[in-house]
Amino acid sequence: MAGDPERLARFRREAKVLASLNHPGIGAIYGLEEVAGHQYLILEYVEGETLAERRARGAIPVEEALTLARQIAEALATKFFQDAAAQPPRGARTSRGSACRRRR
Numbered sequence: 443m444a445g446d447p448e449r450l451a452r453f454r455r456e457a458k459v460l461a462s463l464n465h466p467g468i469g470a471i472y473g474l475e476e477v478a479g480h481q482y483l484i485l486e487y488v489e490g491e492t493l494a495e496r497r498a499r500g501a502i503p504v505e506e507a508l509t510l511a512r513q514i515a516e517a518l519a520t521k522f523f524q525d526a527a528a529q530p531p532r533g534a535r536t537s538r539g540s541a542c543r544r545r546r
Contacts, residue, residue, distance in 0.1 A: 450481065454481075457471060457474045457483055458474075461474075463517075464520070465516070465517050467513050467514070467516060468520065469485055469486040469488050470486040471483055471484065471485055471486075472485070472486065493510070496510075
């Protein structure tokens with residue numbers, strides 16, 4: 443990656459986006475460091491079982507899978523709603539003091 447400036451730039455951009463997320467279901471990124479030409483993310487240590495470890499124990503019952511899926515969806519939605527709050531929706535008319543979406 444160090445030899446490819448485009449990949450390195452993308453890695454840094456994505457690290458900044460991930461670091462901006464704030465949700466209990468998303469581990470925090472504390473920093474991006476370079477040592478001896480290698481890029482490292484400084485991540486929050488989160489105790490507990492990973493999803494891969496849970497899957498390795500066997501089939502996940504439907505109720506547990508739904509709980510996990512809901513938690514993952516809520517964490518992913520965090521970024522979507524942070525972005526949506528930062529900019530008006532497409533087609534919004536902010537010049538009149540209101541923002542409304544058109545129905546299609």
